[in-house]
Amino acid sequence: MTGPSEDAWFQRAPCGLVATSTEGVILEANETLLEWTGFRRAQLEGRPFTSLLDPGSRLFHETRVAQALPLQGALNEVALTMVCADDTRLPVLINSTRDTTAGVDRIAVFNASGRIQYERDLLHARRAAESSEAQVRVLQEVSRAFGVSASDEDVAQSFAEVARTAFAAREAGVLLLDDDGELLLVGGTNPLAGLVSPIVSLRNSPDVVVVDEESAAAQFPELAGALRTTRLAALSVMPLLDNHRRLGILVCFFGRSRQFDDQFFDLQKALGRQASQTLVRVRLQRQLAFLALHDQLTGVANRQLLEQSLEDALDAAFAHDAPLAVLFLDVDEFKSINDRFGHAVGDAVLVELAVRLSAGVRSDDVVGRIGGDEFVAICANTDRAAATTIAERILRLTNEPIMIDDGTVAASVSVGISMFDPRSQSRPSPEQLLVRADRAMYESKGAGKNRATFETPAS
Structure with a gap:
């Protein structure tokens, strides 16, 4: 549910935080909820969330909450009663969101005793x-x-x-x-x-x-x-x-x-x-709203926010007759980094590259992680020359050594750039722009990696 950079906040948040499967089985619970209920972590993880509720709350959850959450995607301030390890009752309010991409439900539990x-x-x-x-x-x-x-x-x-x-x-x-x-x-x-x-x-x-x-x-x-x-x-x-x-x-x-x-x-x-x-x-x-729209490892936008931002950028491009650039970035030889140094170092490399990518674009540009070792930058009001400058700056920043406990890691990225100009092109979908940039990124890979390549569709 969390990455290393957010684990302390997750564990000691001033509310209980729980991740369950979409079937309601507890996958993870934070320390705050453990303290409130008196359960050990091993006693909670793997059991149904409804098993923590008193009979009336369990019936309400199964007949109302479990039915409404898949349809609405989120439920706020649902009043329930939890049964603690010592059999005392704890009145709570819960907010639930469903992350269909990750296949989990995220639940915030608020102590309603006050x-x-x-x-x-x-x-x-x-x-x-x-x-x-x-x-x-x-x-x-x-x-x-x-x-x-x-x-x-x-x-x-x-x-x-x-x-x-x-x-x-x-x-x-x-x-x-x-x-x-x-x-x-x-x-x-x-x-x-x-x-x-x-x-x-x-x-x-x-x-x-x-x-x-x-x-x-x-x-x-x-x-x-x-x-x-x-x-x-x-x-x-x-x-x-x-x-x-x-x-x-x-x-x-x-x-x-x-x-x-x-x-x-x-x-x-x-x-x-x-x-x-x-x-x-x-x-x-x-x-919680921030976490729902941002990658939990790197803190940059997640795929959902990227798609919405790209749709908004296309709207703005049409409204102002301004060009738009989309940069698709893939870390070169990332599997080798994981194999040599381990996944913890691999995660640290992704976090550092996200920081450098954010530093390489402009303040109004949107940076996100689309999955794995793939990142996207959305650059509004950006022509080919400006996109070239941004890509060169990103390549320069990402080529600098990354410090780790045992020394340094050398990393680079391959960049693909798709351009859209509303004055000469019909409007593409956000997915089409991403696919074109992704295709250009693979051309960079084939040309030797650690470089940027433009892909411009036919007018």
């Missing part, structure tokens, strides 16, 4: 907020707002708007951690920007923190001064967490003094839990 807890919190908040019907409506609406969120920015902006209304705040901002651990404003506003960061001292709090000018004066004098400058009476900082992993924070800014009661804290926690779960969901769905 959702159940959220629903309990919601009920408690409703009962506690009888004196404030407006805040109850906020809780009822927040799931709808988050349910249509498709990106981090959507979640952050929706959450900031909901929080500002729910807590009668002057402003609200959602700041999310980037890859470097820095908090960046993604949704809402931060009136203290440029004056002081309320995050530096309060970002690591495990719970909701409320600070006013008086309480800030002793511990955070710069913050107290910034509150005075901006005429703010108080602010609250709430962490957004995925279990114990920090995703970011919500900051609410209040222009008037107010009492922060249990209802306030309960509502912040409930909204924060929902926002955190939504952030995790959209990020995982984005990652």
